[in-house]
Amino acid sequence: MSLLEASEIVSGYGDIEILHGVSLSVGRGEMVAVIGPNGCGKSTLMKTIFGLLTPTGGRVTFKDTDITGMPPHEIVCQGLSYVPQADNTFLSLTVQENLAMGAFLRPDIYAVQAEMAYGLFPDLKARRNAKVSSLSGGQRQMVAMARALMLEPQLLLLDEPTAGLAPVFVEAVFAQIAHVNSQGIAVLMVEQNARLALEHAQRGYVLASGENRFTGESSALLANEEVARLYLGGAA
Amino acid sequence: MIALVVDGIILGSILSLGAVSLTLVYGIVRFANFAHGDLMAVGAYVAFFLVNTVFATLDIPIATFGPLSFGLPMLLALPLAMLMTAVVAVVVDRLVFRPMRARRYATVMFVIGSLAVAFAIRALVFIIWGPEFHFYTQALRPALKLPFDVRVKPDQIFILLACLAMVAGLYLFLQRSKIGQALRATADNPDLARISGINTEHMMIWTWAIGAALAATAGILLGIDSQIRPEMGWNLLLPLFAAAILGGIGNPYGALVGGMVIGIVQQVSTAFLLPTYKPAVAFVILILVLLIRPRGLFGSEQRGF
């Protein structure tokens, strides 16, 4: 039985429908990549799963609980965490305060989880009392991820975690994601670096124009001529 | 002139407290609340009601504290009036603004709603307490004579200290307490706050309650310093907004400075202009700020505080 199941999601902004019935699932401990051209609705899908947008059709279940239309602050109690694509840190708060907000619902585990986060991102420990607005882009991304890990989620939603990062950092971020995943945390990741994402993930979904286009094992998608030509920028 | 500056500091401390609470609310609810001055009036009138109507019938010692013009009744009335004003603000939010949030209204609708609330509160004050001025006490207290012809009433020293204490208390609350941090997080990035598990509707309640309690205090202190009257909230609106915008709207610490500046300039202006022009003086400063530095002295592009 899969951990997260989104079926036939219809969603958008106001009267504008962006997703016309998208489905995906994530199994326990699995790493799944969502790729697709800019503007095809990947972020919209993430926002809808996490309750920032209310779908007009379809269902989202997590561990067999229906979380469709649940407000985000309740969804996070179920064991999901989410790192949005943009504005994913509290810029006017310190690093430490960002982590405290991540553990807002569980102050009791804050200390332990913060140590874990600083262990995963040693750079942050030195800057724990710095405002996030004074950090570099790469460090901010670490804060964003650390915040999302504070509640010991079973599934982490990452929306373009490497966007805007220099190539050297891209590899490092993927390594960190792999490390998180190796601890049993399932990862659903939207990525622009489609090839790299599929190389790390077990399965992948290709979205186009708000619909599922291809679905399958990463290796199969990487090997698929059409996927390679249209979405991976070259031959398989 | 120095005497006017000293008067300005007292008025400024009251405006600071009002502007700090106005801008705190703005930072989280994200619209200019035109009913804020009237929340100050609610606080002042509730305290008046408690001191002069309710407590007068009870056996509360009415002796004043040393040289101050008030005693135990006012000290008891203050927290109760803060609480009552907080309740009023939270109820207004429930009835007016929360439904608007639920319907995802544009900012302009909230602003218009807040103007309606402002006038409604004022109408209620008129209906309940009438159009007359009221004073907490008729007793006159001698002023302390300081060098340079400066006279300060003991009450005014209390007002200054009380305002500073309240703002310091707010600072500690926002920095140290869990709720305070969550309020700052919500002001900074409401969606991320929700994703982090913060129920932003609860934060709205906290914001209105704290903002209104501070506004009530400012209103009461203003009443101690001068008098209370139904239009006090409306007349405070321009100085409050001028102070908040001068300090950088959404930034409580900037509003502290903004309030002082507006208070001092308003008082000093009475050397050249009729005192009734004080709101217009605040307006002129407001326009100058908007022309020269619309972000205010301490404002940044970034949200949060």
Place this chain on the structure above:
Amino acid sequence: MTVEAILSSGLLNYLVGFLIVASIYALFTLGLNVHFGDTGLINFGVAGFFAIGAYTAALVTKPLPTGELARYTQQAFGLDQPFLVGIIAAALVSGIIAVLIGIPTLRLREDYLAIATIGIAESIRLVFNNEQWLANGSKGLVGIPRPLYDLVPTAYYNYVYLGIVIIVLAVVAVLLERMIRSPWGRVLRAIREDEVVAAAYGKNVFAFKLQALVLGAMVMGIGGALYAHNAGTISPSVFEPVFGTFIVWVMLILGGSGNTKGVILGAFVFWAIWAGTQFATDAFVPPALNSRAPHFRFLLMETLLVLMLLFRPKGILGEERFVSTLRPR
């Protein structure tokens, strides 16, 4: 009954007076509709433009007081010009004030204009209240001339004035309706719906907003002028925010912001409701509470506005292409 008896009967006189004031308020509402309904600008200082229009028209059409009157009335000038000159002057001066207030605020968030317009309205009222030399201070001006007054017997004059007001209202309404349906008007709507998108299409958002602010303010100035000639006397207390500004907002939202016919209807309907509550408070509020009676009516008006905002934000008539004020934040 003879025609004469009907025309001079009390009830009819009341009705004519009612229609005159309602039509004048309809002009304010039309002006505010250009601001808010068409462009999304929050003007909380309608009373300021109302006052400027009224005082300008009064000072332009009134002669300087002479003889005994001069001892009680001070005014900076009195040009003794015809009615139409007064109207035009009222519109122009209102427009100039709008430019002055628009320049510092229209590039900023919408709330700043709201604050600044309150400030200008309050400042204008304070100036007229305190500067005796300008327009007789708090006592105000009396004897503002009435156009075509010598044309008909005094008892029938109100019919003439109602005619004038309705003609002005009709001309303004038709012109505004044309403008808003022109390409220029469509840009205003686009700005209201999404400023960023309008800017992305290469529109100078600031210039369009300023033009809308000025246009609406001129209409309000004309309304103020018509008010002054109708009342014959004005004083600063007329331009208090509740009667000068808030009531116009209630009329606008009630009728349907963004809809020319709707906002005119809103003005008439609300003015009727308002008159009705006058009778109600006269009948039900005990005389001991007389000084507080108006505030019961204000409270009613404020409650009505909140209820409209919440449950019928499109007003009685609504708007064909109403989106902006309900756009998600």
